[in-house]
Amino acid sequence: DQQVKQNSPSLSVQEGRISILNCDYTNSMFDYFLWYKKYPAEGPTFLISISSIKDKNEDGRFTVFLNKSAKHLSLHIVPSQPGDSAVYFCAATPSYRGYQKVTFGTGTKLQVIP
Amino acid sequence: DVKVTQSSRYLVKRTGEKVFLECVQDMDHENMFWYRQDPGLGLRLIYFSYDVKMKEKGDIPEGYSVSREKKERFSLILESASTNQTSMYLCATTGANTEAFFGQGTRLTVV
Numbered sequence: 001d002q003q004v005k006q007n008s009p010s011l012s013v014q015e016g017r018i019s020i021l022n023c024d025y026t027n028s029m030f031d032y033f034l035w036y037k038k039y040p041a042e043g044p045t046f047l048i049s050i051s052s053i054k055d056k057n058e059d060g061r062f063t064v065f066l067n068k069s070a071k072h073l074s075l076h077i078v079p080s081q082p083g084d085s086a087v088y089f090c091a092a093t094p095s096y097r098g099y100q101k102v103t104f105g106t107g108t109k110l111q112v113i114p
Numbered sequence: 115d116v117k118v119t120q121s122s123r124y125l126v127k128r129t130g131e132k133v134f135l136e137c138v139q140d141m142d143h144e145n146m147f148w149y150r151q152d153p154g155l156g157l158r159l160i161y162f163s164y165d166v167k168m169k170e171k172g173d174i175p176e177g178y179s180v181s182r183e184k185k186e187r188f189s190l191i192l193e194s195a196s197t198n199q200t201s202m203y204l205c206a207t208t209g210a211n212t213e214a215f216f217g218q219g220t221r222l223t224v225v
Contacts, residue, residue, distance in 0.1 A: 004156075006156075009154065034213055036214075041123075041218070041219065041221075042218055042219065043118070043204055043205075043206070043216030043217050043218050043219050044157070044204070044214075044216050045216070046213040046214065046215075049213065089156060089157060102159075102214065103159075104149075104156045104157035104158075104159075105156050106154060106155060106156035107156050107157075
């Protein structure tokens with residue numbers, strides 16, 4: 001039972017264009033969402049998060065959008081750079097559990113082509 | 115900077131062996147986690163610990179146990195390694211209000 005789904009296992013984008021990574025969730029208790037980035041042979045690193053009281057959060061080239069009614073979030077990277085090539089994991093948690101119960105998605109491998 | 119250190123980057127073990135994966139963090143965080151990462155399955159939680167000697171099962175605890183005798187150290191134990199436990203194992207830690215910080219991962223191969 002996959003509560004956090006990333007339906008695109010991979011994505012290729014030209015350098016300078018926009019990358020859009022999508023994530024869907026099923027658990028209505030989730031109210032805090034995170035994106036992590038993972039390079040090969042390294043652990044994931046935190047990228048950006050959003051609380052369910054917002055529908056958008058921006059940090060430099062990275063923007064996360066949340067559509068609560070659709071139980072959908074997306075990560076936009078503009079402009080995409082070759083160094084953004086990595087696996088991106090969407091994650092979700094019910095905030096009453098703090099960070100104890102984070103559920104991760106299956107990941108999307110982004111390739112940015114120079 | 116938070117540092118989460120896993121004892122080995124690569125391990126090769128034989129079927130039936132008892133395997134210990136160690137993780138140490140230097141930030142005095144309460145919560146520590148063990149995940150495994152497999153292609154197409156993402157990160158799946160094996161066990162986590164919210165305090166010394168406290169543990170809670172994650173989504174896939176079968177075949178694993180954990181130990182947390184000191185706050186900074188969280189060990190994952192494979193009681194009798196099997197080939198389906200070949201995977202990338204990731205340790206993570208969080209404080210009361212922080213996102214997860216991960217170690218570099220241990221690539222375990224069971225032959």
